[in-house]
Amino acid sequence: MTEPFPFARRTDWPATPNALTGALQKIRGENAAILDLTESNPTRCGFSYADDKSLMESLAVQENKAYRPEPHGHLKAREAISDDYKSKGIDVPPEKILLTASTSEAYSYLFRLLANPSDQILFPHPSYPLFSFLGDLNDCLMDTYPLRYDGSWRMDLKRIGDLMRDDTKAVVLVSPNNPTGSYVRAEELEELNFLCRQNNAALICDEVFADFTLEAKRYYPSLAGNKEVLTFVLGGISKTLGLPQMKLSWIVMNGPEELVRRANARLEIIADTYLSVNTPVQNALPGWLSRKKKIQAEILQRIRKNYDFLAQETGKTAGCELLLTEGGWYAVMKIPPQYSEEEWVLSFLEKDHVLVHPGYFFDFDTEAFIVISLLPEENIFRDGLARVFRRIAGGEL
Numbered sequence: 532m533t534e535p536f537p538f539a540r541r542t543d544w545p546a547t548p549n550a551l552t553g554a555l556q557k558i559r560g561e562n563a564a565i566l567d568l569t570e571s572n573p574t575r576c577g578f579s580y581a582d583d584k585s586l587m588e589s590l591a592v593q594e595n596k597a598y599r600p601e602p603h604g605h606l607k608a609r610e611a612i613s614d615d616y617k618s619k620g621i622d623v624p625p626e627k628i629l630l631t632a633s634t635s636e637a638y639s640y641l642f643r644l645l646a647n648p649s650d651q652i653l654f655p656h657p658s659y660p661l662f663s664f665l666g667d668l669n670d671c672l673m674d675t676y677p678l679r680y681d682g683s684w685r686m687d688l689k690r691i692g693d694l695m696r697d698d699t700k701a702v703v704l705v706s707p708n709n710p711t712g713s714y715v716r717a718e719e720l721e722e723l724n725f726l727c728r729q730n731n732a733a734l735i736c737d738e739v740f741a742d743f744t745l746e747a748k749r750y751y752p753s754l755a756g757n758k759e760v761l762t763f764v765l766g767g768i769s770k771t772l773g774l775p776q777m778k779l780s781w782i783v784m785n786g787p788e789e790l791v792r793r794a795n796a797r798l799e800i801i802a803d804t805y806l807s808v809n810t811p812v813q814n815a816l817p818g819w820l821s822r823k824k825k826i827q828a829e830i831l832q833r834i835r836k837n838y839d840f841l842a843q844e845t846g847k848t849a850g851c852e853l854l855l856t857e858g859g860w861y862a863v864m865k866i867p868p869q870y871s872e873e874e875w876v877l878s879f880l881e882k883d884h885v886l887v888h889p890g891y892f893f894d895f896d897t898e899a900f901i902v903i904s905l906l907p908e909e910n911i912f913r914d915g916l917a918r919v920f921r922r923i924a925g926g927e928l
């Protein structure tokens with residue numbers, strides 16, 4: 532029996548693995564090859580940019596011998612980020628950029644800045660599961676607002692309005708969202724600005740996937756230019772440059788000037804307390820960002836090709852529907868509801884050795900959906916999907 536010990540309640544998470552994790556452990560234990568269609572770690576997806584030696588050589592410079600702690604992060608790194616926004620037509624001065632080690636850390640800083648214990652933060656569903664942990668760790672009450680699908684995804688703005696109350700401190704937007712791939716629309720932003728102004732709440736917009744539009748030449752506006760209410764936009768190189776191992780993200784602040792000044796001063800103290808961003812990545816960032824187009828071209832080619840293949844194959848299988856993805860690295864597919872998501876996904880894994888995410892991981896309102904990463908190499912992607920479609924067409928688990 533385990534000894535009782537008064538750990539903090541915020542870490543009282545269930546310790547037992549779910550059925551899918553258990554099955555995966557068993558198959559991996561048997562050394563069976565799995566076609567992993569959930570793989571979203573770009574360092575494991577066979578991209579050639581990852582072999583570019585010069586990316587790593589940027590870390591071996593004399594400058595890295597010196598430690599110059601700066602709470603906002605090195606000016607040169609922030610200037611490079613500012614230039615990147617400028618290239619998209621958005622004016623973000625380096626003073627309004629603050630570096631963090633990850634986007635999750637950026638969320639934590641912002642929740643700490645905005646919310647007292649048990650204050651409310653709104654975030655979308657479906658969305659990725661990290662939010663509930665971030666809420667627990669920062670003592671926030673996380674409530675969800677729905678994204679609804681009718682050929683494209685839209686935020687339920689009425690529901691957001693109904694959920695907002697005196698202690699609502701922020702509305703989190705993910706644009707494009709993981710896993711729905713939907714961007715915030717201009718008309719949605721207008722209403723969100725109205726609601727936040729009325730309720731004294733801030734907007735936090737996670738734009739880590741913003742550059743990865745599925746349709747070439749399609750442009751979606753960034754909230755980095757939003758001056759209407761206190762707005763924080765999150766970005767980072769884990770997605771923008773496909774370099775998650777390098778751990779560098781940022782917060783861009785915008786909104787009414789005086790409010791931004793006060794938020795910035797407080798964020799500076801939070802960042803100064805941790806100083807978590809390491810020196811070598813900050814020194815390397817300007818050079819890395821100059822290679823952004825080339826890196827993104829390779830990732831974009833992969834996700835667009837995989838999505839097109841998925842669309843073509845979904846059309847051939849009765850009972851399946853590919854939902855519209857506007858951007859990001861994921862696709863959502865509706866599958867026949869004759870079995871539960873868990874039954875389908877366990878069968879794909881145990882019988883076909885293909886791993887996909889069930890929709891319930893992302894808190895979909897109804898069943899049955901699966902979520903597929905668009906990053907895997909084409910042969911793995913195609914082989915894995917062929918097995919999934921064969922099982923669905925056969926109709927038997």
Ligand SMILES: Cc1ncc(COP(=O)(O)O)c(C=O)c1O
Nearest residue numbers: 633634635709737739767769780
């Ligand atoms: C929408 C979104 N934001 C942020 C992150 C985490 O990014 P980081 O590696 O910078 O913490 C993820 C991870 O998949 C994500 O899907």
